[in-house]
Amino acid sequence: MMILKRDFLKLFALSFFVFYSQFLVAQNLNKVQVDAKYKKNFKSLVSKKSIKADLEFIQSDSELSNKELIALNEIPAPPFEEDNRGLAFKKLLETYGVDTAWIDAAGNVIGLLKGTDDRYVAIDAHLDTVFPIDTDVSVQFLGDTLYAPGIGDDTRGLAVVLSVLRTVKQSKLKPTSNLYFIGSVGEEGLGDLSGVKYIFSNQGIKVDSWISVDGGGLGRITNKALGSLRYRVTFKGSGGHSWGNFGIVNPHHALGAAIQKFVIAADEYTKEGPKTSYNIGRIGGGTSVNSVPFASWMEVDMRSVDPIRLNKMDEILRAAVTEALKEQNDIKRSGRELEVELLEIGNRPSGELPENLPLVQNALAVLDYFDIDPSLSRGSTNANIPISMGIPAITIGRGGVGGGAHSLNEWWLDKEGYKAVQFAYLILMMEAGF
Ligand SMILES: [Zn+2]
Known part of the structure; x- marks a missing residue:
């Protein structure tokens, strides 16, 4: 069947109308409604x-x-x-x-x-x-x-x-x-x-x-x-000489492991779903290059539009910190065990x-x-x-x-x-x- 020019124009007009009205619907959905x-x-x-x-x-x-x-x-x-x-x-x-x-x-x-x-x-x-x-x-x-x-x-x-x-x-x-x-x-x-x-x-x-x-x-x-949760995480040990006390647990090593575990799991979790973010904004601790530090700390900021997802981020952080602590304590050769403290420094629902x-x-x-x-x-x-x-x-x-x-x-x-x-x-x- 041959399509007449007039029919074609009609068809074009119709499809344009369908397209345009969908566009309007989409616009309306985003537009703020004032009653x-x-x-x-x-x-x-x-x-x-x-x-x-x-x-x-x-x-x-x-x-x-x-x-x-x-x-x-x-x-x-x-x-x-x-x-x-x-x-x-x-x-x-x-x-x-x-x-x-x-x-x-x-x-x-x-x-x-x-x-x-x-x-x-x-x-x-x-x-x-x-x-x-x-x-x-x-x-x-x-x-x-x-x-x-x-x-x-x-x-x-x-x-x-x-x-x-x-x-x-x-x-x-x-x-x-x-x-x-x-x-x-x-x-x-x-x-x-x-x-x-x-x-x-x-x-x-x-x-x-x-x-x-x-x-x-x-x-x-x-x-x-926008809800947020903030923590200061501190790994604490006895500290000592890098040669003389070699083999005691090193809080920096634990912090590094905790960061890596947290970032890998948090990245996976936040790739999909309602927006959720994480950031380690500050890290610190230690006294000199040839000392095993007494403490190693980081400050973590996590945010989400959804309180349930924020709770999940909280779990991810805690799991990363606990695993890192265990790993480092497991390879300790002498001295006392590392401890960790999670101090909440921010909680906005x-x-x-x-x-x-x-x-x-x-x-x-x-x-x-x-x-x-x-x-x-x-x-x-x-x-x-x-x-x-x-x-x-x-x-x-x-x-x-x-x-x-x-x-x-x-x-x-x-x-x-x-x-x-x-x-x-x-x-x-x-x-x-x-
Ligand atoms: Zn302000």
């Missing part, structure tokens, strides 16, 4: 005269906010040494009119603004930075760009929290729920989210909805927590909250209104803890532009930074009701 109900709710909120005035207030508040950013940044605050910055932050919370402010047993600074119902909505940024106490944290200017370790991560987050507080206080709208304004401790490195872990422990406060301000892009909302959660939808509706392309992401922030417990929590961006986080060249520029404050304020009001 019409939330869009409508938000539209009615943002059209209120008083909200418009609040958004203008936020823009005019930038100057004061940037001054605070600089002042807070110049108070050093490594994990476990946030006291001075915490006191300064508490004083600012009091100045701007929270009903009460206190420092909890972990060192978190908490300001409470009372509402009229029994719900508690928290907005948080972390007080600590990754930099040791003697780091020069004074702020340098290059044009309008601010340079200083910690200026973005997360001192800018603290500035956003304070600006939101001022906005709430001057607004004609009164939030229904109670609001917490929080500067938390121990987010970074070995702090291991200790501040937020305390807040969500039995000794902590009641929180129904949690918003962390800690991250880059304005469009990114973190509703998934993973988890995720559904896209249709009201808090997530409220945040998406705000972005949608401002025509910012939203994305839902996975991160390792304070929100990990509530997310892992199923408590509504997200992390949102600090706004402006910046870079070099966790480096001495960190910078931040107030390019439409007010938008992040407006965004944070609006999500908070949507959550709290008024």
Whole structure:
């Protein structure tokens, strides 16, 4: 049968349509969905005269906010040494009119603004930075760009929290729920989210909805927590002379074997399935080339989107360490046996909250209104803890532009930074009701 030209065109058009509609389906699957109900709710909120005035207030508040950013940044605050910055932050919370402010047993600074119902909505940024106490944290200017370790991560987050507080206080709208304004401790490195872990422990406060301000892009909302496990593994022996004591067990030899066994098994396991990673970031020990060392240690970081896979990585590490220990003890010719210690130095749970959660939808509706392309992401922030417990929590961006986080060249520029404050304020009001 001959195919007519017209039929051919039809066929072509049809197959193109099939191809294109599949493409659309694929696109839709990846595209973040904002429910019409939330869009409508938000539209009615943002059209209120008083909200418009609040958004203008936020823009005019930038100057004061940037001054605070600089002042807070110049108070050093490594994990476990946030006291001075915490006191300064508490004083600012009091100045701007929270009903009460206190420092909890972990060192978190908490300001409470009372509402009229029994719900508690928290907005948080972390007080600590990754930099040791003697780091020069004074702020340098290059044009309008601010340079200083910690200026973005997360001192800018603290500035956003304070600006939101001022906005709430001057607004004609009164939030229904109670609001917490929080500067938390121990987010970074070995702090291991200790501040937020305390807040969500039995000794902590009641929180129904949690918003962390800690991250880059304005469009990114973190509703998934990347879990991690970190260990310091130390092989310990008697140590001795490399010739005179030859034959005693050598901790470095055991560490080397443990690394090899771990990497081979971990590589095999992580090749497939939900993303899981591993890294040995530091190794050390030993005194001289002609000494059998007393100790040999490594620091291991393992991460996974899936808590079950993280547990499996934990097993793989333990098995590698146990086997290496046994092997080396088996070839010992004299002296006492090696011992090994696994010290947990980090444990951040993973988890995720559904896209249709009201808090997530409220945040998406705000972005949608401002025509910012939203994305839902996975991160390792304070929100990990509530997310892992199923408590509504997200992390949102600090706004402006910046870079070099966790480096001495960190910078931040107030390019439409007010938008992040407006965004944070609006999500908070949507959550709290008024
Ligand atoms: Zn941070």
